[in-house]
Amino acid sequence: MPLAGAFAGGSLYAALLWFIARGVALRRGIPLGALPPWMIALGGCAATAAALIAPATVALPAGATLVGAMICGLVDARTGFIFNALTLTMATVAGLAAATSVHPADGVLAAAIVGAGLGTLHLITGRRGIGLGDVKLGSAIALGYGVGPAAVAIGSAFILGALYGVTMIGLGRAKRTDALRFGPFIAGGAVVGLAACALGPLG
Numbered sequence: 001m002p003l004a005g006a007f008a009g010g011s012l013y014a015a016l017l018w019f020i021a022r023g024v025a026l027r028r029g030i031p032l033g034a035l036p037p038w039m040i041a042l043g044g045c046a047a048t049a050a051a052l053i054a055p056a057t058v059a060l061p062a063g064a065t066l067v068g069a070m071i072c073g074l075v076d077a078r079t080g081f082i083f084n085a086l087t088l089t090m091a092t093v094a095g096l097a098a099a100t101s102v103h104p105a106d107g108v109l110a111a112a113i114v115g116a117g118l119g120t121l122h123l124i125t126g127r128r129g130i131g132l133g134d135v136k137l138g139s140a141i142a143l144g145y146g147v148g149p150a151a152v153a154i155g156s157a158f159i160l161g162a163l164y165g166v167t168m169i170g171l172g173r174a175k176r177t178d179a180l181r182f183g184p185f186i187a188g189g190a191v192v193g194l195a196a197c198a199l200g201p202l203g
Contacts, residue, residue, distance in 0.1 A: 006059075010047025011040045012156055013093070017071040017086060022128050025075075025084045039074060044066045046194075046200050054197040058146075061097035061107070062197045065144030068094065069190035072137050076183025081134030087140050094144030108144035110150040116153070134182045141186065145193050152187070152194025161185040 018035040023143075025032035050063030068090030076082050098107040118135040138157075142150035161182055168174035 001033025003051055006047040006051040006063060007044035009043035010063060013064065013067050014040050014043025014071055017068060017089060020089055021071065023074045024085050025079065030079050032075065033146065042070060044116050046070060050194060053194060058101050058197055062145040063096055063100055064097050064142055064192055065094045066190050066194055069141055069187040073184040074150030076133065076181050080181055082137050082183050084136065087133070087136040090130040091140040091143055091198040094140060104140055106146040107143045110147040111139045112147065113147065114142035114150055114154055115126055130182065134186060137183060137186050139188055145197060149193040149196035151189065152196040155187045156192035160188045
């Protein structure tokens with residue numbers, strides 16, 4: 001994948017996802033704000049990184065997955081929601097891209113595993129610790145990444161979230177009972193998951 005094309009594609013995809021999120025937010029009366037220019041550039045950089053790091057056969061689904069995760073993370077950070085329209089679009093794009101890879105079924109298996117795992121946590125925590133938006137985002141990431149990288153991504157998300165929570169509690173800026181918007185940490189985990197994609201084909 002040409003690097004200039006990857007950067008342009010990632011930037012445009014980030015803008016498209018934000019356009020979708022903006023429309024949902026307006027309909028629901030939720031303040032979202034404008035898309036920061038740095039996020040457009042970051043989307044391009046994420047897609048370029050995937051083109052550089054991941055094998056050619058998986059660079060497209062990996063890049064699309066990472067860009068989508070970043071936008072979902074920012075939307076969650078600003079609104080507290082991960083809109084269904086976002087995760088559906090992300091899953092569709094990542095799934096279609098994964099279908100061109102050497103192991104398309106691996107993404108489906110990964111999505112099932114991650115969805116079941118996060119869904120179980122959603123129920124166990126009384127629907128407070130993990131939201132349905134987090135479940136859907138994790139499943140979409142798994143669909144694009146495959147089993148191995150998805151496991152790294154979701155595991156890293158929990159580690160990042162735990163470190164942040166402990167730090168905020170230690171600084172006296174949060175309580176144990178405070179809700180934590182998990183989307184940004186899933187996005188951070190997706191960055192780590194990209195490194196796992198570099199080890200070989202999806203899964």
